[in-house]
Amino acid sequence: xxxxxxxxxxxxxxxxxxxxxxxxxxxxxxxxxxxxxxxxxxxxxxxxxxxxxxxxxxxxxxxxxxxxxxxxxxxxxxxxxxxxxxxxxxxxxxxxxxxxxxxxxxxxxxxxxxxxxxxxxxxxxxxxxxxxxxxxxxxxxxxxxxxxxxxxxxxxxxxxxxxxxxxxxxxxxxxxxxxxxxxxxxxxxxxxxxxxx
Numbered sequence: 777x778x779x780x781x782x783x784x785x786x787x788x789x790x791x792x793x794x795x796x797x798x799x800x801x802x803x804x805x806x807x808x809x810x811x812x813x814x815x816x817x818x819x820x821x822x823x824x825x826x827x828x829x830x831x832x833x834x835x836x837x838x839x840x841x842x843x844x845x846x847x848x849x850x851x852x853x854x855x856x857x858x859x860x861x862x863x864x865x866x867x868x869x870x871x872x873x874x875x876x877x878x879x880x881x882x883x884x885x886x887x888x889x890x891x892x893x894x895x896x897x898x899x900x901x902x903x904x905x906x907x908x909x910x911x912x913x914x915x916x917x918x919x920x921x922x923x924x925x926x927x928x929x930x931x932x933x934x935x936x937x938x939x940x941x942x943x944x945x946x947x948x949x950x951x952x953x954x955x956x957x958x959x960x961x962x963x964x965x966x967x968x969x970x971x972x973x
Contacts, residue, residue: 790859790889791916793829798822800918806910807924807971809843816841816848817883821914824885827854834916836862838886840870842877843909859889864901877907885912893921894972896942896958903934922973923962929969937961937968 803818820839828837836857841848853870855862864884865871874884884902888895894902894913902911902923912922941961945953962972 790834792834793825793887793916797916797918798825798829801825801914802918802920804920804922804973806922807926807973809910813843813848817885817910817912819849820852820883820885821912821920824887824914825916825918828887828889828916832856834889835859836886836889838862838864838867838870838884840864840867840873840884842873843883844878848883855886857886861897862886874905874907883910883912884908885914887914887916889916892955894923894958894962896954896961899923899938899958899961903931903938906931923965924971926969926971934965934968934970937964 801818801821804814804821806814806817809817820841824837824839827839828834831837836859838855838857840853840855842851845851851869851873853864853867853873855864855867855870857863864886865874870884886898892913892915894911898911898913902908908925910922910924912920914920938961941957941964945957965972
């Protein structure tokens, strides 16, 4: 199986989660979701920060839920990582949701201690699993970023765009180069049926 770790390259000093950051998480009107689903993701975005704050030293935590369920808040999977990565599929419940959900039915939320947006590893994970409809990153300061698959989403075109954005990167590339490659993908993702906010 492919590497399922979501890794935030060491960019900045870790930011510890505060109660103010949790309260600051906005209610997002996610593209293509109902009001009930938006409210469920709002609660889960707060929960991912609270769990990270109280149970994981403000390190990465991922919560996986399915939109196939009547209540997305039931039957969630929770994965615990370190400051720089989380292996979502290491958690049995998360792995089951991702591998058994219908097409575009799983939502994965996780926090970034370094306050960055989606990393290249997040994007790769999102593209690899067809069932993942939305990838949400909540920074440790309460800011929300997300990437979702629209009706026009084209897997093969998205993989080609990803390859184009990472062309030239090596293990010796600087962290800033990886970050810029990810931003380039996010800037151009609408070309392949993805929506980024």
